[in-house]
Structures are given as C-alpha cells and as structure tokens.
Amino acid sequence: MSESAMARRRGVAVMLALELLLIGLGVGTVRAVEGVVAGHVPRRPLASQLGPDFMDIDSVRSDAAQSVVPPPAGAGSYTWDCGRNEIGHRNTANVVAAPGYPGQAHHVHDYVGNVSTAVGSTPRSLATAPTTCRNGDRSTYFWPVLRTVPAGDGGVGHPGHDGEIQVPAAVTLTFLGNSRGHVVPMPLRLAGTVGDAVAITNGSARPAATWTCSSTPDRRTTAYPVCPVGDRVLRIFDFPSCWDGRRLDSPTHRAHLLAADQDGACPHDTFPVPRLRMTLAYDLPPVVRFQIDAFDGQHNSPLTDHAFFLNLMPETVTAKVVACLNAGRTCHDG
Structure with a gap:
C-alpha cells in the first residue's frame, strides 16, 4: 500500500475514534471535531440561541432606541x-444608596479603589483606608458582579445566583472634560450613580445603555451583547457630571448630579465637574450565557445594570485632574 493511502486510512481512523468518543460522552457530533481539525474558527451564536436579553451587536446601529451616544x-x-x-473585594453593601444595611445576599458588588468598603463604612472611615489606586485615590467604585450561567440553569433571567463570578480582564477609570467649557473640582464625598438597579419595576426611564463589544465601543445597548469571536464584552458606565454646587448626595441619589444634554451643556444652575467613565472588559467564551446579579423581581435583566462611586480623591490629585482636563491634555497617572 502506498504511503498516501496509508495516511488517508490513518486519518479516517482518527476521525472515527474521535466520533465514537464524543458519542460515548454524549457531547455534540463529529462536525464539531471536524471544525477543530480543519482549523475553523468557532462562529458566534445567534442572539436567539442565548435568550431574549441578548442582542447581536451588529444590529444595534440600526436600532435608534438601543443606540445611545453619550454627550460630547x-x-x-x-x-x-x-x-x-x-484581590476579590466583594460584598452586598451599598455605601451610597443604603449605608449601614447589609443588602440582599444575591446582589453582590465588585469594587476597585478603597479596600475597606463594607456594610459599616462611613466617609470618615474610608478616608484613611488603603486603596488599590496607584495615584492614592481613596474613592470607592462598585458595580454588580457578572456571572456565567451554569449549564441547565434555564438561561438568562433564571433566579439562580450560583454562576461563576467573572473577574474583569481590565478596568479603566477615566475622567473626561466638558465640551462647553472648563470643569470645576469634584467636591470631596460627592456621590454618583448611573443606571437603575430596579429598572424592571420602575420602567424604562433610567436604564443606562452600558453594554457593547471591544471592536464596537460606539454602539451601546441595554441588552447583553453577542460579540464577534475574539472580542471582549464591555460595560461602559458614563456618570452624570453636572453638579448643583450644594449637595453631596440627594434622596434619589440623582438630583444633585445631573447629565449634560446632547450638546454637552449642563442644566441651568449646575456646574460641570469631571465626567467619570468606567470601562469594564471581560474575556468570555463565544458561546456562553451570562448575567449580572440583580434584586428579586428584576430577572437578572441587563436593563438593571448600574454603578456607583463615592469621591474621596485627595485634593492634590483632584487639582491635577482639573488642570489636565481644562488644558485639553491626555494624562495617564499610575
């Protein structure tokens, strides 16, 4: 028998063995193996395969209700x-919206910045605690954890909360200036929030379009995105940046810090402060369901994505931020 014929027979034998192994394990069909053997790149799933809370990122641009561009x-x-x-700093506390209360066990927050943020934290206790920020910023920044949904758990929206927590591959904190003029320093202990943790109950007035993919950061959606293979899933939180000049917080945690309009102008009697943008990037497999932790009755919906900060940045660092923004420079610190 010729060498080429023998090689073909060996190839057939290998494929047959792989097929029998997969059948024995109850895993897929030989077509999956053929794709790997042939070097095919796995294709991303259809949004419909993952559930009603998912949207193919390619369709976002044509959907005006889902495509949200932040002010310039x-x-x-x-x-x-x-x-x-x-370091795995996580708990159910919320020092902005519910200080002193432990929170619900199934609504866990991820933190960066101040390492002491917990149920009993106060601005005074936080002001002297260590921080993960290389520039000495003692502020606390937090958001609901992202979990992959275990197989057989019913898909996105299932009330189970035992999925594996996904540590972001990267977290980027950026302050942006105001397109209409100079910003004033953000006051110490100013609290900010973006998004709505109970959007399913409250309706659609306050959800923030935070979700997108690394190759399409200009496309924002309130749905979980189905990204191209190789892309990272992004959550981008653009906080409001027009301060009323008086209050550090308000009963709604919103009235004291408003969003600029689509031209970048602040509402009457408010002043532009540095606009915080938090970008969270996740490396997730191409075919996986995921969801954020949410309160009961909110169905783990992407509409309920949200984030908070409590500003404890030292005045010396704040001065550097304001000088950088008002001079129109691009600055990196730490």
Whole structure:
C-alpha cells in the first residue's frame, strides 16, 4: 500500500475514534471535531440561541432606541489605574444608596479603589483606608458582579445566583472634560450613580445603555451583547457630571448630579465637574450565557445594570485632574 493511502486510512481512523468518543460522552457530533481539525474558527451564536436579553451587536446601529451616544466630552482626559479587583473585594453593601444595611445576599458588588468598603463604612472611615489606586485615590467604585450561567440553569433571567463570578480582564477609570467649557473640582464625598438597579419595576426611564463589544465601543445597548469571536464584552458606565454646587448626595441619589444634554451643556444652575467613565472588559467564551446579579423581581435583566462611586480623591490629585482636563491634555497617572 502506498504511503498516501496509508495516511488517508490513518486519518479516517482518527476521525472515527474521535466520533465514537464524543458519542460515548454524549457531547455534540463529529462536525464539531471536524471544525477543530480543519482549523475553523468557532462562529458566534445567534442572539436567539442565548435568550431574549441578548442582542447581536451588529444590529444595534440600526436600532435608534438601543443606540445611545453619550454627550460630547472636552478634549482633555485623565486615566488612572485602580486594578481590576484581583484581590476579590466583594460584598452586598451599598455605601451610597443604603449605608449601614447589609443588602440582599444575591446582589453582590465588585469594587476597585478603597479596600475597606463594607456594610459599616462611613466617609470618615474610608478616608484613611488603603486603596488599590496607584495615584492614592481613596474613592470607592462598585458595580454588580457578572456571572456565567451554569449549564441547565434555564438561561438568562433564571433566579439562580450560583454562576461563576467573572473577574474583569481590565478596568479603566477615566475622567473626561466638558465640551462647553472648563470643569470645576469634584467636591470631596460627592456621590454618583448611573443606571437603575430596579429598572424592571420602575420602567424604562433610567436604564443606562452600558453594554457593547471591544471592536464596537460606539454602539451601546441595554441588552447583553453577542460579540464577534475574539472580542471582549464591555460595560461602559458614563456618570452624570453636572453638579448643583450644594449637595453631596440627594434622596434619589440623582438630583444633585445631573447629565449634560446632547450638546454637552449642563442644566441651568449646575456646574460641570469631571465626567467619570468606567470601562469594564471581560474575556468570555463565544458561546456562553451570562448575567449580572440583580434584586428579586428584576430577572437578572441587563436593563438593571448600574454603578456607583463615592469621591474621596485627595485634593492634590483632584487639582491635577482639573488642570489636565481644562488644558485639553491626555494624562495617564499610575
């Protein structure tokens, strides 16, 4: 028998063995193996395969209700490094919206910045605690954890909360300037929030379009995105940046810090402060369901994505931020 014929027979034998192995394990069909053997790149799933909370990112641009562009920013930016929560700082507290209360066990937050943020934290206790930020920023920044949904758990929206928590591959904190003029310093202990943790109950007035993919950051959606293979899933939180000049917080945690309009102008009697943008990037397999932790009755919906901060940045660092933004420079600190 010729060498080429023998090689073909060996190839057939290998494929047959792989097929029998897969059948014995109850895993897929030989077509999956053929794709790997032939070097085919796995294709991303259809949004319909993952559930009603998912949207193919390619369809976002044509959907005006889902495509949200934040107000234009000034030319300046200040970026600093607070890690990505490699230390696993997580709990159910919320020092902005519900200080002193433990929170619900199935609504866990990820943190960067101040390492002491917990149920009993106060601005005074936080002000002297260590931080993960390399520039000495003691502020606390937090958001609901992202979990992959275990196989057989009913898909996205299932009330189970035992999925594996996904540590972000990267967390980027950036302050942006105002396109209409200079910003004023953000006051110490200013609290901010974006999104709505109970959007299913409250309706659709306050959800933030936070979701997108690394190759399409200009496309924002309130749905979980189905990204191209090789892309990272992104959550981008653009906080409001027009301060009323008086209050550090308000009963709604919103009235004191408003969003600029689509031209970048602040509402009457408010002042532009540095606009915080938090970008969380996740490396997820191409075919996987995922969802954020949410309160009961919110169905783990992407509409309920949200984030908070409590500003405890030292005044010396705040001065650097304002000078950078108002000069239109691009600054990196730490």
